[in-house]
Amino acid sequence: MSTMKYTAWQDLDGNEIANAAYPPGLVLVKTQTIGTGVSSVTVSNAFSSSFEHYRVILHGGSGSAFTTLRLQMSGDTSGYYGAAFGASYSSGNAAGAGVNNGSQWDYAGYGGTNVSLALSCDIFSPHTAGRTRIKSDWTYNSGSTAYSMFVGETTSTASRTGFVISPASGTMTGGTIRVYGYRN
Amino acid sequence: MATWTREELEELYPEGSVNVQVDDSVRPMTNAEWDAWVEQQVGVEKMEEL
Numbered sequence: 001m002s003t004m005k006y007t008a009w010q011d012l013d014g015n016e017i018a019n020a021a022y023p024p025g026l027v028l029v030k031t032q033t034i035g036t037g038v039s040s041v042t043v044s045n046a047f048s049s050s051f052e053h054y055r056v057i058l059h060g061g062s063g064s065a066f067t068t069l070r071l072q073m074s075g076d077t078s079g080y081y082g083a084a085f086g087a088s089y090s091s092g093n094a095a096g097a098g099v100n101n102g103s104q105w106d107y108a109g110y111g112g113t114n115v116s117l118a119l120s121c122d123i124f125s126p127h128t129a130g131r132t133r134i135k136s137d138w139t140y141n142s143g144s145t146a147y148s149m150f151v152g153e154t155t156s157t158a159s160r161t162g163f164v165i166s167p168a169s170g171t172m173t174g175g176t177i178r179v180y181g182y183r184n
Numbered sequence: 185m186a187t188w189t190r191e192e193l194e195e196l197y198p199e200g201s202v203n204v205q206v207d208d209s210v211r212p213m214t215n216a217e218w219d220a221w222v223e224q225q226v227g228v229e230k231m232e233e234l
Contacts, residue, residue, distance in 0.1 A: 035203060035210035039221055042206040064196070066233040112233050169188060169228050171202055 026055060026180040034061055034175045040166035042074060043177055047127040047161050051181030054126060058109060058119040058165065061175025066112035067167040069119050072104035073132060073154060074162035080105050082152025089144045099152060106168065107150040108136045117175040119165065126160045186230040193222045
């Protein structure tokens with residue numbers, strides 16, 4: 001294993017010292033456990049000026065029905081756009097689903113009775129005034145079709161501090177939401 | 185394509201059984217919230233679980 005050794009701090013510039021003490025990467029901002037029979041969970045005070053971009057991961061627990069998980073920025077109830085991309089397991093044919101001026105991003109994740117809740121999403125500039133964009137790595141399966149990615153944008157330019165996750169069908173029980181900030 | 189009906193939803197999720205959560209606070213939906221929630225899910229496609 002190679003290690004980096006500094007023999008003289010005076011040889012380092014400010015950025016090098018900062019990177020050694022606080023290396024760039026993901027920093028855990030907030031952890032939220034989901035309760036029982038919950039139709040929506042609001043995670044507040046997740047976004048701040050401390051970080052520009054964030055990753056949200058939800059895993060564990062289950063849904064009362066097989067369902068997509070929707071993501072909404074707190075306070076923004078319209079102006080959501082996006083598209084999910086996928087393909088059929090059986091035929092390989094491409095498939096898609098869209099959100100056109102919706103009230104949330106409809107395909108941010110999924111969950112069910114036999115699968116845990118799953119959402120892994122990068123959120124770009126939610127606290128900065130301007131449009132927020134997302135990229136969700138794992139959206140959902142329906143029948144023989146798997147949707148592997150969802151990208152979205154909201155036309156609202158508000159500065160947000162939190163978000164809401166809700167299933168399109170049924171309720172959620174358990175699972176843990178973790179919010180990470182991208183430290184530069 | 186099968187979709188959820190109000191009768192199915194009322195049977196699966198009777199009044200008082202559905203909660204809303206804000207951070208660590210979990211509370212049952214009010215009757216008005218529950219009614220709106222059920223109505224919003226009527227007609228939603230039942231996804232096929234693998």
